Amino acid sequence: MSSQFVSNRQQRAAIEWRGGHALVMAGAGTGKTFTIIERTKGLIAEGVEPKRIALLTFTRRAANEMRSRIGTKHEGLFAGTFHSWAIMQMHSRKDLPVRPEQWTIIDRDDQLQLIRRIKAQLTPKGEARRFPTPGEVLNYTGYARSTLVTIEAYLDKFMNLEGEQRSFVIKASKQYRQHKQARRYMDYDDILEVIAAAMTENPALAHSIASRYDEVLIDEGQDLNPLQWRIIDSMVPDTRIFMVGDDGQSIYAFRGADFESIHSFTKRIPDSKVLKLEENYRSRQAILDLANWVLDQSPLQYQKRLRGTRGRGERPILHHFNNAFDEADWITNTILESHGEGEKFSSNKILMRTMSAAKEIEASLVSKNIPYIVIGGQSLFALAHTKDLLAAVRATVNPLDELAWMRYLTLFEGIGEVTADRIIEKLLKSQSVQEAKQIVQEALDKRAAEVLAPIIAISRHRTEPGEALRSALRAMKGIFKHNYREDWSKRRPDLDLMVSLAERRPDVVDFIETYTLDPIHGTQVQGQSEDKVTLITIHSAKGLEGKRVFIPQAQYGMYPFVRSMGSDAEIEEERRVLYVALTRAQDELMLSNGGFGFAGFQTTGEADFFLERVPKKLLNHEGQAAPSQRGPIAPNDLAGWG
DNA sequence: AACGTTTCCTTTTTT
DNA sequence: AGGAAACGTT
Ligand SMILES: Nc1ncnc2c1ncn2[C@@H]1O[C@H](COP(=O)(O)OP(=O)(O)OP(=O)(O)O)[C@@H](O)[C@H]1O
Ligand SMILES: [Mg+2]
Secondary structure (H helix, E strand, C coil): CCCCCCCCHHHHHHHHCCCCEEEEEECCCCCHHHHHHHHHHHHHHCCCCHHHEEEEECCHHHHHHHHHHHCCCCCCCEEEEHHHHHHHHHHHCCCCCCCHHHCEECCHHHHHHHHHHHHHHHCCCCCHHHCCCHHHHHHHHHHHHHCCCCHHHHHHHHCCCCHHHHHHHHHHHHHHHHHHHHCCEECHHHHHHHHHHHHHHCHHHHHHHHCCCCEEEECCHHHCCHHHHHHHHCCHHHCEEEEEECHHHCCCHHHCCCCHHHHCHHHHCCCEEEEEECEECCCCHHHHHHHHHHHHCCCCCCCCCCEECCCCCCCCEEEECCCHHHHHHHHHHHHHHHHHCCCCHHHEEEEECCHHHHHHHHHHHHHCCCCEEEECCCEHHHCHHHHHHHHHHHHHHCCCCHHHHHHHHCCCCCCCHHHHHHHHHHHCCCCCHHHHHHHHHHHHHHHHHHHHHHHHHHHHCCCCHHHHHHHHHHHHHHHHHHHCCCCHHHHHHHHHHHHHHHHCCCCHHHHHHHHHHCCCECCCCCCCCCCCEEEEEHHHHCCCCEEEEEECCCCCCECCEHHHCCCHHHHHHHHHHHHHHHCCEEEEEEEEECCCCCCCCCCCCCCCCCCCCCCHHHCEEEECCCCCCCCCCCCHHHHCCC
């Protein structure tokens, strides 16, 4: 076993544990992920083949963290998200009911679009506003599926919907399922559902999958929802489950995760043991003191307080500014200053509750030419022009892809919704790309050549996605220039970026799958250098660490977030979000705020800023403005819709 | 049937 | 920023 660190006694017990299933319950920075990595190395050193070990977790970033810590030398070892593991199973096993290359994986935007179209049919014209939004329908549906309950049961338990509103949600939810199926769409939940259902209904299949592993190691176990638990449950008889988790860091209840499930680990999994780690190796004690205080304010009982091993360190600061621009400039100036003194840009992580609130900070990074990478928030493929090009590719590989065809066809002058609908109606009955081309040809006659040119170009280069996109882009240039005549030069680079991303994939289907499962965030990744500042959402930052951590907008309305004040459970989850953010910092923790509050913003309840009454000895206040109260500012200033 | 203009709404967080 | 609804024009 080769680590640069010496494990402590508790870590050794976890690393060397060779009994049954085990759960390591321990706080932030105590080395849970370290234990997973060292265990994996230990098992391999004892002769376990790397391909007989799987490292799973929920978020992509936590999965990347595991992957980079284990390195590349163990060929066959799987380290990734549950979703990517499930997709890999579908690709590699012929006994699963789904061939993923025949399906199009859809993201949240597509899901919403599909439900929008369903809603338009289900509700009388002009009365749409009386009914729940597509976003609500999608959230209810997703939550119900993730927690393995029917939509009816979910609505009865959590929602106060009656009569036509209730029946609308139920109908929309069921039609969503049917529409997906008919269009050969698979959403994120489907990916897990296919595997979970197959394994539960067919024990022989579950055995065949699970017995390929000597051990399945799961990081961030508090984030698992019942759907993911179902996959784990069906593996329990045939492999060893080694899970690590921290109830204080549970921040995915909104998608059905339930940290009680790790409390009841030994009940749920027979012949299992719970282990503990109690020393934090990440952060200075001054940082841990503040984090401990935040969790102490909760009425819920989490496990013990964090005890550090790295000395006291500097007291965290909260710097107050009058506006978001000054705040952003302070952050970027601080980064530049330390860079001048030899510190790397990559030592800095800027943690956001919502990425849409990062506008000023991004602008400031750009203006000072600081290289940075954005993780979380809007995807590159959420932009109108990137969606257009992607629609051409999707329409080509899946003639049943209604949303792609609708978007693609209506790009062309003279083709509106009515014509497109007529064509799509026929396409939905088609069997092949060949047939699809025929249908478009017949429907459009003279205009068909222009519409089909990009489609033909893409289908000609299916195994050279770079070339496929390049030639499609060439054929669509005229439309793009016309449709985006005001700002084409600004949009153009995103499409070139798409082409270069496609270049690295083996075929167009893989291109779509890869970037739907792991989208690029933000449009410009500034600078070519490896050394970059990371601008990241707290949800994505879980499991990660940084020498210096910035937490901007530490103020009323953000922690807890205005939209998550509706219940005690929501507020407690928000408290854990802040706790996760604080515990990312190794040496320096720099909170700040932009002076304004959130008056007028749509809230779901009432709650004070978590640090409103923080003891002075835990946090240094700097700057002129008083600790921010609920101040007067237009709601759109926060959300970035202005 | 298509399209331009205006006005309003929406996504908080991840897969 | 994207998209839909409403309304008027072509
Ligand atoms: N025994 C040790 N000696 C020195 N450093 C250690 C030791 N164990 C862990 N570390 C370091 O402490 C830091 C935190 O460890 P790790 O990320 O594994 O914690 P974690 O429990 O997974 O945290 P989180 O809950 O945030 O995911 C890492 O930089 C790791 O390398
Ligand atoms: Mg970890």
